[in-house]
Amino acid sequence: MTTHAEKYQDIREGVRSLCAQFSDEYFRKVDEERGYPEEFVKALTEAGWLAALIPQEYGGSGLSMTEASVIMEEINRAGGNSGACHGQMYNMGTLLRHGSKAQKDLYLPKIASGELRLQSMGVTEPTTGTDTTKIKTTAVKKGDRYVINGQKVWISRVQHSDLMILLARTTPLAEVTRKADGMSIFIVNIHDAVKSGMTVRPIPNMVNHETNELFFDNLEIPEENLIGEEGKGFRYILDGLNAERALIAGECIGDGYWFIDRVTKYAKERMVFGRPIGQNQGVQFPIAKAYINVEAASLMRYEATRLFDEGKPCGAQANMAKMLAADASWEAANACLQFHGGFGFACEYDVERKFRETRLYQVAPISTNLILSYVAEHILGLPRSF
Numbered sequence: 001m002t003t004h005a006e007k008y009q010d011i012r013e014g015v016r017s018l019c020a021q022f023s024d025e026y027f028r029k030v031d032e033e034r035g036y037p038e039e040f041v042k043a044l045t046e047a048g049w050l051a052a053l054i055p056q057e058y059g060g061s062g063l064s065m066t067e068a069s070v071i072m073e074e075i076n077r078a079g080g081n082s083g084a085c086h087g088q089m090y091n092m093g094t095l096l097r098h099g100s101k102a103q104k105d106l107y108l109p110k111i112a113s114g115e116l117r118l119q120s121m122g123v124t125e126p127t128t129g130t131d132t133t134k135i136k137t138t139a140v141k142k143g144d145r146y147v148i149n150g151q152k153v154w155i156s157r158v159q160h161s162d163l164m165i166l167l168a169r170t171t172p173l174a175e176v177t178r179k180a181d182g183m184s185i186f187i188v189n190i191h192d193a194v195k196s197g198m199t200v201r202p203i204p205n206m207v208n209h210e211t212n213e214l215f216f217d218n219l220e221i222p223e224e225n226l227i228g229e230e231g232k233g234f235r236y237i238l239d240g241l242n243a244e245r246a247l248i249a250g251e252c253i254g255d256g257y258w259f260i261d262r263v264t265k266y267a268k269e270r271m272v273f274g275r276p277i278g279q280n281q282g283v284q285f286p287i288a289k290a291y292i293n294v295e296a297a298s299l300m301r302y303e304a305t306r307l308f309d310e311g312k313p314c315g316a317q318a319n320m321a322k323m324l325a326a327d328a329s330w331e332a333a334n335a336c337l338q339f340h341g342g343f344g345f346a347c348e349y350d351v352e353r354k355f356r357e358t359r360l361y362q363v364a365p366i367s368t369n370l371i372l373s374y375v376a377e378h379i380l381g382l383p384r385s386f
Protein backbone atom coordinates (compact mmCIF):
# COMPACT_ATOMS: atom_id res chain seq x y z
CA MET A 1 0.00 0.00 0.00
CA THR A 2 1.33 3.44 -0.84
CA THR A 3 1.71 5.79 2.09
CA HIS A 4 0.27 9.29 2.12
CA ALA A 5 3.78 10.66 1.73
CA GLU A 6 4.35 8.61 -1.43
CA LYS A 7 1.05 9.57 -3.01
CA TYR A 8 0.68 12.53 -5.34
CA GLN A 9 4.29 12.21 -6.51
CA ASP A 10 3.48 13.79 -9.88
CA ILE A 11 2.07 16.87 -8.19
CA ARG A 12 4.94 17.06 -5.73
CA GLU A 13 7.54 16.77 -8.46
CA GLY A 14 5.74 19.28 -10.70
CA VAL A 15 5.51 21.94 -7.99
CA ARG A 16 9.06 21.22 -6.79
CA SER A 17 10.55 21.63 -10.24
CA LEU A 18 8.73 24.94 -10.72
CA CYS A 19 9.82 26.16 -7.28
CA ALA A 20 13.41 25.10 -8.00
CA GLN A 21 13.56 27.91 -10.57
CA PHE A 22 13.14 30.38 -7.67
CA SER A 23 16.13 30.42 -5.36
CA ASP A 24 16.44 31.28 -1.68
CA GLU A 25 17.97 34.57 -2.86
CA TYR A 26 14.84 35.34 -4.87
CA PHE A 27 12.49 34.91 -1.90
CA ARG A 28 14.94 36.72 0.42
CA LYS A 29 15.15 39.72 -1.92
CA VAL A 30 11.37 39.92 -2.24
CA ASP A 31 11.15 39.86 1.57
CA GLU A 32 13.86 42.52 2.04
CA GLU A 33 12.19 44.80 -0.47
CA ARG A 34 8.75 44.09 0.97
CA GLY A 35 7.90 43.27 -2.62
CA TYR A 36 5.48 40.85 -4.22
CA PRO A 37 6.78 37.60 -5.78
CA GLU A 38 5.22 38.55 -9.10
CA GLU A 39 7.30 36.20 -11.29
CA PHE A 40 6.70 33.31 -8.92
CA VAL A 41 2.93 33.83 -8.79
CA LYS A 42 2.88 34.26 -12.57
CA ALA A 43 4.75 30.99 -13.03
CA LEU A 44 2.39 29.16 -10.65
CA THR A 45 -0.61 30.59 -12.50
CA GLU A 46 0.73 29.75 -15.96
CA ALA A 47 1.50 26.20 -14.87
CA GLY A 48 -2.14 25.94 -13.72
CA TRP A 49 -1.37 25.23 -10.04
CA LEU A 50 -3.50 28.12 -8.74
CA ALA A 51 -6.47 26.89 -10.77
CA ALA A 52 -6.23 23.44 -9.18
CA LEU A 53 -9.68 23.63 -7.57
CA ILE A 54 -11.49 25.19 -10.53
CA PRO A 55 -13.48 22.52 -12.40
CA GLN A 56 -12.24 21.56 -15.87
CA GLU A 57 -15.40 22.93 -17.51
CA TYR A 58 -14.23 26.40 -16.44
CA GLY A 59 -10.65 25.88 -17.57
CA GLY A 60 -9.17 24.69 -14.26
CA SER A 61 -7.68 21.30 -13.48
CA GLY A 62 -10.49 20.08 -11.21
CA LEU A 63 -8.14 18.56 -8.64
CA SER A 64 -9.21 17.42 -5.17
CA MET A 65 -8.72 19.34 -1.92
CA THR A 66 -6.12 16.75 -0.93
CA GLU A 67 -4.11 17.50 -4.06
CA ALA A 68 -4.54 21.25 -3.56
CA SER A 69 -3.20 21.00 0.00
CA VAL A 70 -0.18 19.09 -1.33
CA ILE A 71 0.47 21.96 -3.78
CA MET A 72 0.51 24.47 -0.90
CA GLU A 73 2.71 22.16 1.17
CA GLU A 74 5.28 21.87 -1.61
CA ILE A 75 5.41 25.64 -2.21
CA ASN A 76 6.21 26.26 1.46
CA ARG A 77 8.56 23.28 1.70
CA ALA A 78 10.52 24.76 -1.20
CA GLY A 79 11.07 27.98 0.77
CA GLY A 80 8.27 30.01 -0.78
CA ASN A 81 5.34 31.59 1.00
CA SER A 82 1.92 30.53 -0.25
CA GLY A 83 0.47 33.49 1.66
CA ALA A 84 1.25 35.60 -1.40
CA CYS A 85 -1.28 33.71 -3.49
CA HIS A 86 -3.31 31.19 -1.45
CA GLY A 87 -6.42 33.41 -1.54
CA GLN A 88 -6.83 32.41 -5.16
CA MET A 89 -7.28 28.78 -4.10
CA TYR A 90 -10.06 29.16 -1.58
CA ASN A 91 -11.82 32.40 -2.50
CA MET A 92 -13.03 31.07 -5.79
CA GLY A 93 -14.72 28.19 -3.89
CA THR A 94 -17.29 30.70 -2.61
CA LEU A 95 -18.04 31.78 -6.17
CA LEU A 96 -18.14 28.19 -7.36
CA ARG A 97 -20.56 27.00 -4.70
CA HIS A 98 -22.81 30.03 -4.33
CA GLY A 99 -22.36 32.17 -7.44
CA SER A 100 -24.95 32.30 -10.23
CA LYS A 101 -24.28 30.63 -13.57
CA ALA A 102 -23.70 34.07 -15.10
CA GLN A 103 -21.12 34.93 -12.40
CA LYS A 104 -19.33 31.60 -12.80
CA ASP A 105 -19.27 31.89 -16.58
CA LEU A 106 -17.99 35.45 -16.34
CA TYR A 107 -15.25 35.01 -13.75
CA LEU A 108 -14.06 31.42 -13.39
CA PRO A 109 -12.49 30.92 -16.86
CA LYS A 110 -10.64 34.24 -16.49
CA ILE A 111 -9.45 33.30 -13.00
CA ALA A 112 -8.30 29.90 -14.29
CA SER A 113 -6.34 31.48 -17.16
CA GLY A 114 -4.78 34.12 -14.91
CA GLU A 115 -6.47 37.02 -16.70
CA LEU A 116 -8.18 37.91 -13.42
CA ARG A 117 -6.96 37.38 -9.86
CA LEU A 118 -9.40 36.72 -7.05
CA GLN A 119 -6.92 36.88 -4.19
CA SER A 120 -8.78 38.98 -1.61
CA MET A 121 -11.50 38.42 0.93
CA GLY A 122 -12.70 41.28 3.14
CA VAL A 123 -14.20 40.07 6.41
CA THR A 124 -12.27 41.37 9.45
CA GLU A 125 -13.11 44.79 10.91
CA PRO A 126 -11.14 46.89 13.39
CA THR A 127 -13.81 47.29 16.04
CA THR A 128 -15.27 43.78 15.99
CA GLY A 129 -12.32 41.42 15.33
CA THR A 130 -13.22 37.77 15.64
CA ASP A 131 -16.81 38.63 16.61
CA THR A 132 -17.76 38.71 12.93
CA THR A 133 -21.53 38.89 13.26
CA LYS A 134 -21.12 42.40 14.76
CA ILE A 135 -19.49 43.82 11.61
CA LYS A 136 -20.46 47.42 10.94
CA THR A 137 -19.83 47.67 7.21
CA THR A 138 -23.22 48.05 5.54
CA ALA A 139 -24.56 47.48 2.04
CA VAL A 140 -27.80 49.33 1.35
CA LYS A 141 -29.82 48.59 -1.77
CA LYS A 142 -30.61 51.69 -3.86
CA GLY A 143 -32.28 50.92 -7.18
CA ASP A 144 -30.10 48.47 -9.07
CA ARG A 145 -27.03 49.09 -6.89
CA TYR A 146 -25.73 48.45 -3.39
CA VAL A 147 -24.08 51.34 -1.54
CA ILE A 148 -21.26 50.24 0.76
CA ASN A 149 -20.07 52.19 3.82
CA GLY A 150 -17.70 51.09 6.56
CA GLN A 151 -14.19 49.86 7.21
CA LYS A 152 -12.18 46.64 7.04
CA VAL A 153 -8.76 45.76 8.39
CA TRP A 154 -6.06 43.20 7.54
CA ILE A 155 -7.39 42.64 4.05
CA SER A 156 -4.63 40.93 2.14
CA ARG A 157 -3.39 41.00 -1.47
CA VAL A 158 -5.75 43.85 -2.47
CA GLN A 159 -2.96 45.53 -4.42
CA HIS A 160 -2.24 42.30 -6.31
CA SER A 161 -5.76 41.22 -7.05
CA ASP A 162 -8.47 42.28 -9.49
CA LEU A 163 -11.42 41.01 -7.48
CA MET A 164 -12.38 40.79 -3.82
CA ILE A 165 -15.14 39.01 -1.97
CA LEU A 166 -16.62 41.43 0.56
CA LEU A 167 -18.84 40.69 3.56
CA ALA A 168 -21.25 43.46 4.61
CA ARG A 169 -24.45 43.78 6.62
CA THR A 170 -27.57 44.15 4.49
CA THR A 171 -30.02 43.94 7.42
CA PRO A 172 -29.17 45.59 10.76
CA LEU A 173 -28.27 43.18 13.57
CA ALA A 174 -31.20 44.47 15.66
CA GLU A 175 -33.64 43.38 12.93
CA VAL A 176 -32.57 39.75 12.53
CA THR A 177 -33.60 36.77 14.65
CA ARG A 178 -30.28 34.99 14.34
CA LYS A 179 -27.12 37.09 14.47
CA ALA A 180 -25.57 35.15 11.56
CA ASP A 181 -28.43 36.32 9.31
CA GLY A 182 -28.59 39.62 7.46
CA MET A 183 -25.04 39.63 6.07
CA SER A 184 -24.28 39.31 2.36
CA ILE A 185 -21.27 38.76 0.16
CA PHE A 186 -20.40 40.68 -2.96
CA ILE A 187 -17.80 40.38 -5.64
CA VAL A 188 -16.03 43.72 -5.89
CA ASN A 189 -13.99 44.88 -8.87
CA ILE A 190 -11.02 46.40 -7.02
CA HIS A 191 -9.90 48.66 -9.88
CA ASP A 192 -13.37 50.22 -10.20
CA ALA A 193 -13.76 50.47 -6.42
CA VAL A 194 -10.56 52.47 -5.82
CA LYS A 195 -11.85 55.06 -8.28
CA SER A 196 -15.25 55.40 -6.67
CA GLY A 197 -15.28 55.20 -2.89
CA MET A 198 -12.81 52.57 -1.61
CA THR A 199 -9.55 53.76 -0.06
CA VAL A 200 -6.70 51.30 0.48
CA ARG A 201 -4.19 51.99 3.26
CA PRO A 202 -1.34 49.45 3.48
CA ILE A 203 -0.38 48.11 6.93
CA PRO A 204 3.38 47.63 7.32
CA ASN A 205 3.78 44.40 9.30
CA MET A 206 6.18 41.78 10.63
CA VAL A 207 5.84 39.47 7.64
CA ASN A 208 6.14 40.43 3.98
CA HIS A 209 2.39 40.01 3.66
CA GLU A 210 0.61 42.67 1.64
CA THR A 211 -2.32 43.59 3.85
CA ASN A 212 -4.43 46.72 4.18
CA GLU A 213 -7.04 48.82 5.87
CA LEU A 214 -9.99 49.51 3.59
CA PHE A 215 -12.38 52.43 3.90
CA PHE A 216 -15.70 52.48 2.08
CA ASP A 217 -17.37 55.81 1.49
CA ASN A 218 -20.56 55.36 -0.55
CA LEU A 219 -18.99 52.76 -2.81
CA GLU A 220 -21.64 51.72 -5.32
CA ILE A 221 -21.59 48.23 -6.74
CA PRO A 222 -24.04 46.72 -9.24
CA GLU A 223 -26.71 44.43 -7.76
CA GLU A 224 -25.57 41.58 -9.99
CA ASN A 225 -22.39 41.45 -7.89
CA LEU A 226 -24.31 40.00 -4.94
CA ILE A 227 -23.28 36.36 -4.54
CA GLY A 228 -26.12 33.97 -3.72
CA GLU A 229 -29.06 35.15 -1.66
CA GLU A 230 -29.09 38.41 0.24
CA GLY A 231 -28.71 37.81 3.98
CA LYS A 232 -26.97 34.45 3.73
CA GLY A 233 -23.42 35.67 3.19
CA PHE A 234 -22.03 34.68 6.57
CA ARG A 235 -23.07 31.06 6.02
CA TYR A 236 -21.43 31.12 2.59
CA ILE A 237 -18.19 32.42 4.12
CA LEU A 238 -18.33 29.74 6.83
CA ASP A 239 -18.79 27.10 4.15
CA GLY A 240 -15.47 28.06 2.61
CA LEU A 241 -13.55 28.01 5.86
CA ASN A 242 -12.95 24.27 5.99
CA ALA A 243 -11.20 24.50 2.64
CA GLU A 244 -9.14 27.42 3.91
CA ARG A 245 -8.15 25.54 7.10
CA ALA A 246 -7.10 22.44 5.14
CA LEU A 247 -5.03 24.46 2.68
CA ILE A 248 -3.35 26.49 5.41
CA ALA A 249 -2.60 23.23 7.26
CA GLY A 250 -0.79 22.12 4.09
CA GLU A 251 1.28 25.33 4.14
CA CYS A 252 2.23 24.87 7.80
CA ILE A 253 3.24 21.27 7.13
CA GLY A 254 5.41 22.48 4.25
CA ASP A 255 7.02 25.06 6.56
CA GLY A 256 7.55 22.37 9.21
CA TYR A 257 9.42 20.16 6.75
CA TRP A 258 11.45 23.13 5.50
CA PHE A 259 12.63 23.89 9.06
CA ILE A 260 13.41 20.24 9.77
CA ASP A 261 15.28 19.77 6.46
CA ARG A 262 17.38 22.86 7.14
CA VAL A 263 18.15 22.21 10.80
CA THR A 264 18.97 18.54 10.21
CA LYS A 265 21.46 19.46 7.50
CA TYR A 266 22.98 22.22 9.63
CA ALA A 267 23.22 20.02 12.75
CA LYS A 268 25.16 17.40 10.78
CA GLU A 269 27.64 19.98 9.46
CA ARG A 270 28.16 22.43 12.32
CA MET A 271 31.16 21.35 14.40
CA VAL A 272 31.40 22.56 18.01
CA PHE A 273 33.46 20.86 20.76
CA GLY A 274 35.02 18.73 18.05
CA ARG A 275 31.82 17.03 16.87
CA PRO A 276 28.67 17.84 14.91
CA ILE A 277 26.13 19.59 17.15
CA GLY A 278 23.57 17.03 15.90
CA GLN A 279 25.45 14.30 17.78
CA ASN A 280 24.15 15.75 21.05
CA GLN A 281 20.82 14.35 22.11
CA GLY A 282 19.93 17.77 23.52
CA VAL A 283 19.93 18.90 19.90
CA GLN A 284 18.48 15.75 18.35
CA PHE A 285 15.40 15.40 20.54
CA PRO A 286 13.66 18.73 19.91
CA ILE A 287 14.18 18.21 16.16
CA ALA A 288 12.87 14.64 16.34
CA LYS A 289 9.87 15.78 18.39
CA ALA A 290 9.02 18.53 15.93
CA TYR A 291 9.30 16.03 13.06
CA ILE A 292 6.90 13.63 14.82
CA ASN A 293 4.40 16.45 15.30
CA VAL A 294 4.64 17.58 11.66
CA GLU A 295 4.01 14.00 10.51
CA ALA A 296 1.03 13.66 12.87
CA ALA A 297 -0.42 16.98 11.71
CA SER A 298 -0.02 15.83 8.13
CA LEU A 299 -2.12 12.72 8.83
CA MET A 300 -4.90 14.85 10.34
CA ARG A 301 -4.68 17.09 7.25
CA TYR A 302 -5.17 14.06 4.99
CA GLU A 303 -8.16 12.99 7.09
CA ALA A 304 -9.71 16.47 6.78
CA THR A 305 -9.16 16.63 3.02
CA ARG A 306 -10.40 13.06 2.51
CA LEU A 307 -13.69 13.92 4.22
CA PHE A 308 -13.91 17.20 2.30
CA ASP A 309 -13.34 15.41 -1.02
CA GLU A 310 -16.02 12.85 -0.15
CA GLY A 311 -18.45 15.68 0.59
CA LYS A 312 -18.70 14.70 4.26
CA PRO A 313 -18.68 17.04 7.28
CA CYS A 314 -15.07 17.91 8.12
CA GLY A 315 -15.26 20.99 10.35
CA ALA A 316 -13.67 19.24 13.32
CA GLN A 317 -10.86 17.65 11.30
CA ALA A 318 -10.14 20.81 9.27
CA ASN A 319 -9.86 22.92 12.41
CA MET A 320 -7.78 20.33 14.28
CA ALA A 321 -5.50 19.89 11.27
CA LYS A 322 -4.95 23.63 11.04
CA MET A 323 -4.11 23.92 14.73
CA LEU A 324 -1.86 20.83 14.86
CA ALA A 325 -0.04 21.94 11.72
CA ALA A 326 0.41 25.55 12.92
CA ASP A 327 1.74 24.30 16.28
CA ALA A 328 4.05 21.75 14.64
CA SER A 329 5.52 24.28 12.20
CA TRP A 330 6.06 26.74 15.06
CA GLU A 331 7.79 24.05 17.13
CA ALA A 332 9.99 23.14 14.14
CA ALA A 333 10.71 26.85 13.58
CA ASN A 334 11.93 27.24 17.15
CA ALA A 335 14.17 24.18 16.94
CA CYS A 336 15.56 25.39 13.62
CA LEU A 337 16.30 28.88 14.91
CA GLN A 338 17.75 27.60 18.18
CA PHE A 339 20.20 25.14 16.62
CA HIS A 340 21.40 27.59 14.02
CA GLY A 341 22.69 29.58 16.99
CA GLY A 342 23.54 33.14 16.01
CA PHE A 343 23.30 32.28 12.31
CA GLY A 344 19.57 31.68 12.73
CA PHE A 345 19.23 35.43 13.07
CA ALA A 346 21.22 36.20 9.91
CA CYS A 347 18.94 36.97 6.97
CA GLU A 348 21.12 35.00 4.56
CA TYR A 349 20.12 31.70 6.22
CA ASP A 350 16.39 32.41 5.59
CA VAL A 351 15.45 30.90 8.95
CA GLU A 352 14.37 34.21 10.46
CA ARG A 353 12.19 34.94 7.42
CA LYS A 354 10.42 31.60 7.53
CA PHE A 355 10.19 31.93 11.35
CA ARG A 356 8.24 35.18 10.96
CA GLU A 357 6.11 33.75 8.18
CA THR A 358 5.03 30.65 10.07
CA ARG A 359 4.31 32.56 13.29
CA LEU A 360 1.38 34.24 11.56
CA TYR A 361 -0.57 30.98 11.46
CA GLN A 362 -1.09 31.03 15.23
CA VAL A 363 -3.26 34.12 14.70
CA ALA A 364 -4.56 34.17 11.13
CA PRO A 365 -6.71 33.23 9.40
CA ILE A 366 -8.14 31.94 12.68
CA SER A 367 -6.44 32.16 16.04
CA THR A 368 -5.63 29.02 18.00
CA ASN A 369 -7.95 30.06 20.84
CA LEU A 370 -10.91 30.18 18.52
CA ILE A 371 -10.18 26.65 17.28
CA LEU A 372 -9.97 25.41 20.88
CA SER A 373 -13.23 27.15 21.61
CA TYR A 374 -14.86 25.52 18.55
CA VAL A 375 -13.71 22.03 19.60
CA ALA A 376 -14.71 22.58 23.24
CA GLU A 377 -18.18 23.78 22.36
CA HIS A 378 -19.13 22.01 19.13
CA ILE A 379 -17.27 18.70 19.47
CA LEU A 380 -17.18 18.18 23.23
CA GLY A 381 -20.48 19.88 24.00
CA LEU A 382 -19.06 22.13 26.72
CA PRO A 383 -21.15 25.19 27.63
CA ARG A 384 -21.07 28.06 25.16
CA SER A 385 -18.71 30.77 26.38
CA PHE A 386 -19.55 33.62 23.99
Ligand SMILES: Cc1cc2nc3c(=O)[nH]c(=O)nc-3n(C[C@H](O)[C@H](O)[C@H](O)COP(=O)(O)OP(=O)(O)OC[C@H]3O[C@@H](n4cnc5c(N)ncnc54)[C@H](O)[C@@H]3O)c2cc1C
Pocket residue numbers: 120121122123124128129130131153154155156157205209211360363364365366367368369370373386
Ligand atom coordinates in the same frame (compact mmCIF):
# COMPACT_ATOMS: atom_id res chain seq x y z
C1 LIG B 1 -1.09 39.33 8.13
C2 LIG B 1 -2.57 39.18 8.29
C3 LIG B 1 -3.35 38.94 7.16
C4 LIG B 1 -4.74 38.84 7.28
N1 LIG B 1 -5.52 38.72 6.14
C5 LIG B 1 -6.87 38.82 6.25
C6 LIG B 1 -7.69 38.85 5.07
O1 LIG B 1 -7.20 38.79 3.94
N2 LIG B 1 -9.03 39.01 5.22
C7 LIG B 1 -9.63 39.13 6.45
O2 LIG B 1 -10.84 39.27 6.51
N3 LIG B 1 -8.87 39.07 7.59
C8 LIG B 1 -7.51 38.92 7.52
N4 LIG B 1 -6.73 38.89 8.66
C9 LIG B 1 -7.39 39.03 9.96
C10 LIG B 1 -7.31 37.78 10.81
O3 LIG B 1 -8.22 36.81 10.34
C11 LIG B 1 -7.58 38.20 12.24
O4 LIG B 1 -6.47 38.98 12.66
C12 LIG B 1 -7.77 37.04 13.16
O5 LIG B 1 -8.95 36.35 12.82
C13 LIG B 1 -7.86 37.51 14.61
O6 LIG B 1 -8.77 38.59 14.71
P1 LIG B 1 -8.33 39.95 15.43
O7 LIG B 1 -6.99 40.34 14.91
O8 LIG B 1 -9.42 40.92 15.30
O9 LIG B 1 -8.16 39.50 16.93
P2 LIG B 1 -9.20 39.68 18.11
O10 LIG B 1 -10.53 39.13 17.73
O11 LIG B 1 -9.12 41.09 18.58
O12 LIG B 1 -8.55 38.73 19.18
C14 LIG B 1 -7.29 39.03 19.79
C15 LIG B 1 -6.81 37.82 20.56
O13 LIG B 1 -7.73 37.50 21.57
C16 LIG B 1 -8.14 36.14 21.46
N5 LIG B 1 -9.57 36.03 21.70
C17 LIG B 1 -10.56 36.82 21.22
N6 LIG B 1 -11.75 36.39 21.67
C18 LIG B 1 -11.51 35.30 22.44
C19 LIG B 1 -12.33 34.39 23.19
N7 LIG B 1 -13.66 34.53 23.21
N8 LIG B 1 -11.73 33.39 23.87
C20 LIG B 1 -10.38 33.24 23.84
N9 LIG B 1 -9.56 34.06 23.16
C21 LIG B 1 -10.12 35.08 22.47
C22 LIG B 1 -7.82 35.70 20.05
O14 LIG B 1 -7.52 34.33 20.04
C23 LIG B 1 -6.67 36.59 19.65
O15 LIG B 1 -5.44 35.94 19.90
C24 LIG B 1 -5.34 38.93 8.57
C25 LIG B 1 -4.54 39.12 9.70
C26 LIG B 1 -3.17 39.26 9.56
C27 LIG B 1 -2.35 39.51 10.82
